[in-house]
Amino acid sequence: MKKVLIANRGEIALRVHRACQEMGIRTVAVHSTADETAMHVRLADESVCIGPPPARESYLNVANILSAAAITGADAIHPGYGFLSENAKFAEMVEAHGFTFIGPTADHIRMMGDKITAKDTMRRLGVPLVPGSKGALSSLEEARSVAEEVMYPVLIKAAAGGGGRGMKVARDASEIEEAWRVARTEAKAAFGNDEVYLEKYLDRPRHIELQVLADTHGNVVHFGERDCSLQRRHQKLVEEAGSPVLTPAERDALGAQVTAGLRQLGYRNAGTLEFLWQDGQFAFIEMNTRLQVEHPVTEMVCGVDLVREQIRVAAGEKLGYGQEDVRFSGHAIECRVTAEHPVTFAPSPGRVTTYHAPGGLGVRVDSALYSGYAVPPHYDSLVAKLIVHAPTRAQAIARTRRALDEMVVDGIETTLPLHKRIMEDPEFQAGDYTIHWLERFVGRGG
Ligand code: ADP
Numbered sequence: 136m137k138k139v140l141i142a143n144r145g146e147i148a149l150r151v152h153r154a155c156q157e158m159g160i161r162t163v164a165v166h167s168t169a170d171e172t173a174m175h176v177r178l179a180d181e182s183v184c185i186g187p188p189p190a191r192e193s194y195l196n197v198a199n200i201l202s203a204a205a206i207t208g209a210d211a212i213h214p215g216y217g218f219l220s221e222n223a224k225f226a227e228m229v230e231a232h233g234f235t236f237i238g239p240t241a242d243h244i245r246m247m248g249d250k251i252t253a254k255d256t257m258r259r260l261g262v263p264l265v266p267g268s269k270g271a272l273s274s275l276e277e278a279r280s281v282a283e284e285v286m287y288p289v290l291i292k293a294a295a296g297g298g299g300r301g302m303k304v305a306r307d308a309s310e311i312e313e314a315w316r317v318a319r320t321e322a323k324a325a326f327g328n329d330e331v332y333l334e335k336y337l338d339r340p341r342h343i344e345l346q347v348l349a350d351t352h353g354n355v356v357h358f359g360e361r362d363c364s365l366q367r368r369h370q371k372l373v374e375e376a377g378s379p380v381l382t383p384a385e386r387d388a389l390g391a392q393v394t395a396g397l398r399q400l401g402y403r404n405a406g407t408l409e410f411l412w413q414d415g416q417f418a419f420i421e422m423n424t425r426l427q428v429e430h431p432v433t434e435m436v437c438g439v440d441l442v443r444e445q446i447r448v449a450a451g452e453k454l455g456y457g458q459e460d461v462r463f464s465g466h467a468i469e470c471r472v473t474a475e476h477p478v479t480f481a482p483s484p485g486r487v488t489t490y491h492a493p494g495g496l497g498v499r500v501d502s503a504l505y506s507g508y509a510v511p512p513h514y515d516s517l518v519a520k521l522i523v524h525a526p527t528r529a530q531a532i533a534r535t536r537r538a539l540d541e542m543v544v545d546g547i548e549t550t551l552p553l554h555k556r557i558m559e560d561p562e563f564q565a566g567d568y569t570i571h572w573l574e575r576f577v578g579r580g581g
Contacts, residue, residue, distance in 0.1 A: 136160055136211050136235065136450050140204045141175065143215030144194060146501045146520060147426070148175035151213045154442035163207045165200055167193035169511040174503040181207050188513045194218045197225055201232050211235035211449060213442075217515065220425040221248050221297075237449040239404040239424045247406075247422040251294045251332050257408075257419045260396035265411060265418040267334035278315050279308070281333050288336040291315055293322030293329075299369025300325045304336050337418070339569040340411035342366065343378050345393055346433045347406050348444055354454045355398045357390040358437045359463055361429055365557070365573045367480075372550070372573060373557060374469045376432035379528060379566025380412070383463075389417055394458070405430075405445050411570075428471065428517070431501060435467035435524035466528040468535050470554040472502075472544070473516040477553040478577075484512040488546035493538035497524040497531075500542075510547060518549065528566065532558055553577070 140163040141151045152162045152175060164179030169188035176182045183203035186193035193199070195218055204212055212229050214220035220238065223245040229236040238244070247253045251271050254264055266285045271294060272278045282289045282305065291314045293301025301322035303314035315331070323329040346358040362378035363371045377386065393408055406424050410417040430441050439461075448454070474483045486509045492500040502519035504510075510518060521538055525531040536558045539551060557563050560576065 136446065138163060138180075138207065138209045138211075139237070139446070140165065140200070140207065140209040140212045140234075141179070141215065142194070142200050142212050143218055143220075144170055144173060144175055144514065145503045145517065147215040147217075147428075148173075149178065149503050150501055151215060151442055152178055154440055154446065157440075158443060158446065160446070163203065163209050165194070165203050167513070169513055172508070174505060174508070183207060188511065190218065190514065194514075197228055201228060201234075204229075204234055205232070209234060211237055211446075213237040213446070214425065216425050216428055221423070223248060235449050237404075237445050239402060239406065243400070243402055244424050247424050249294050250292065250296060250421050251330065253422055254332075254419065256400070257396070257422075260399060262392060262396055262408075262419050263417055265334045265337065265420060268332045271330045271332055272315075275312060275315050278333055279311055282308070282311055285333075285335040288338070289314075290334045290336040291318040291331050292334060293318060293326060293331055295322060295326035295328040295330070297326075301331070302369065334420075337411050337413050339571065340364075340413040340418075341378065341380060341568075342371075342409065342570050343381065343412045343417070344407050344409045344427075345389060346430065346441070347393060347397060347402075347408065348441065348448070348454065349397055349402045349404065349406070350448045350454045351403050351451055352453050353398060353401075354457070355394040355402070356454060356456070356458045356461055357394050358433045358439060358441075358461055359386055359390070361432055363429060364568055364570045365563075366570055367573050367577060371429060372471055373554070374429035374432050374471075375528070375531075376436045376467045377463065378412075385415075390458070403448060405441055428520070429469055431499065431520065431522040432467040432469045435499070435522060436463050436465060437461055438464065465524055465526045466531040467522060467524045468531050469523075470521045470535065470539070471517055471550070472519040472521060472542075472554065473550050474510045474518050474547050475516050475550055476548045477550050481548075482512065482516055483548035484510045484516075485547045486510075487544060489543055490545075491541070491543035492519075493521065493541035495534075495538070495541075497534055498522075498538045499524070504544065518544070521554075529564075532564060 164182040185199040219225040223241040226241040303318040305314035365373040
């Protein structure tokens with residue numbers, strides 16, 4: 136592999152570029168007309184404009200991306216996260232045009248992209264699930280009867296769901312009809328597919344996910360868990376590795392079960408299995424067949440470069456280590472800094488007048504920001520990820536607070552002040568939180 140086209144933008148495009156450069160691989164950036172001055176375009180070896188600002192005409196424009204790969208003579212395409220990263224058709228077209236797709240097979244993307252098929256597959260592999268309907272719901276009556284069986288509250292979820300959309304809670308029988316209707320309408324509008332299923336709504340779970348990596352030679356290893364319970368509107372804001380509540384024995388047991396299952400499946404590439412954890416029990420909710428936003432906390436505690444490994448595996452190489460070689464050291468925390476008002480969450484695109492990244496021991500910033508850069512209004516509001524690594528969780532929190540104080544992003548509103556308040560909170564510091572904690576924290580103004 137000599138040249139990789141990065142079919143993405145922002146910090147993740149830089150992240151992939153950095154791994155490539157260190158491996159002696161040249162990079163091709165693609166960009167919309169709104170991103171002509173973006174950092175990923177400035178750093179890449181070559182760049183190609185693939186269309187106007189709206190993502191569906193540029194970053195989702197498969198024909199233009201494939202043409203850019205052909206014109207520049209790229210060998211492979213890395214999709215990053217979001218955009219086309221979990222689009223099975225795209226993966227197929229990439230390979231049909233003779234490029235390597237740095238990701239799983241199209242069949243595995245399809246299998247896990249439909250959450251109903253994903254749950255069926257995991258059930259077959261013996262992975263524990265959240266109780267609920269076995270497959271899609273065919274009618275409101277069926278929704279009612281499954282809800283009675285698993286007991287309210289319940290959640291109606293879109294089979295094609297993502298980003299927390301197409302998901303509705305019914306607290307009791309009087310709310311089921313509305314939840315059924317709204318979830319299906321939202322799913323149809325967002326994903327063009329109104330298929331829904333039902334899950335018991337857990338009242339105080341943590342979101343704990345497992346990072347895995349698999350090659351094409353049957354080797355599957357896991358890199359432990361991330362705790363991503365700090366969410367607002369089902370979107371993650373702060374992530375930690377490891378989870379404050381998991382013991383090494385629990386991690387090993389889950390890891391052994393999951394890696395055995397994926398080996399049976401013949402999975403390749405990086406992947407994440409997401410679970411809800413409550414009262415010591417894991418229940419699978421979905422699998423992401425791509426690199427995730429929060430992957431750096433795992434990299435910090437395991438000392439692994441996950442993008443490098445993705446590229447090696449895609450090139451057909453063997454994982455250079457077994458499970459016994461994966462060691463966990465210290466604690467890592469990631470803060471997702473977005474261009475949003477820290478209290479109202481109103482979007483705040485615009486020109487960054489001053490940008491200063493924090494530094495020092497154990498501090499990593501993954502960001503495409505620079506002073507004078509104008510954050511365009513067209514895309515995701517994530518502008519920087521602050522990742523901190525330290526020997527203990529308490530030291531990681533102290534270091535995160537210190538780094539947040541050093542960080543300067545002037546000219547636009549960001550969520551930096553919210554992150555400072557979270558880090559100062561005694562409940563957060565005690566690790567005492569569930570997926571509902573942040574909504575309440577934000578609701579009472581921090
Ligand atoms: P998406 O793909 O839209 O992100 P997920 O299935 O991953 O949807 O769920 C997103 C978040 O919604 C989870 O991290 C969790 O906070 C919440 N959630 C999902 N399923 C349940 C459930 N059965 N009970 C309680 N909360 C849930």
